[in-house]
Amino acid sequence: AQSVTQLDSHVSVSEGTPVLLRCNYSSSYSPSLFWYVQHPNKGLQLLLKYTSAATLVKGINGFEAEFKKSETSFHLTKPSAHMSDAAEYFCVVSDPVSNTGKLIFGQGTTLQVKP
């Protein structure tokens, strides 16, 4: 079965410092992986996606993620945090078995950005 594990429930950084949000996946197939962000009382916005092309994926707002098959990881990074980055982040795998695009979400990581 496909699943994702977000290794940190809360991450706190200072504005201007790097961000690292960690995600490990479990999949019997070559996975499609996504990172979504959710600001308070809002829906989910797609940050980036990996679909078996380049292993380093660039997304919106300066975020990027690297797919490492040997480590079954898909960590999200950003060189310099902004206050507006404070939100909930979800690592997501798409279920390849059903082929319908059903999304399986991690538990989420709350990113706090301190001034």
Added chain:
Amino acid sequence: DAGVTQSPTHLIKTRGQQVTLRCSPKSGHDTVSWYQQALGQGPQFIFQYYEEEERQRGNFPDRFSGHQFPNYSSELNVNALLLGDSALYLCASSLSGGPNQPQHFGDGTRLSIL
């Protein structure tokens, strides 16, 4: 270009009642999925509609049902509401489903059960 729109934004019901939530997909999208997000949790897949039929269903009881209309909009119905049904209900649309198609989410309907 309008994104995914959901209505209503908030809803308060009591136990045992029934509720209908509505979703209009992003222009050009033909597939609608519904997710339930309990407080402090990641969203859980309820079901997906494509070509007006339920294509896949998650681990939710039959009290949860849906419909897709010819214009691709969709409804989520929940009968016999329980306190545990309190959650944010998210609608997502995509083009023809598939594991590589990114899904676009609406802002959700916040359902509170008293």
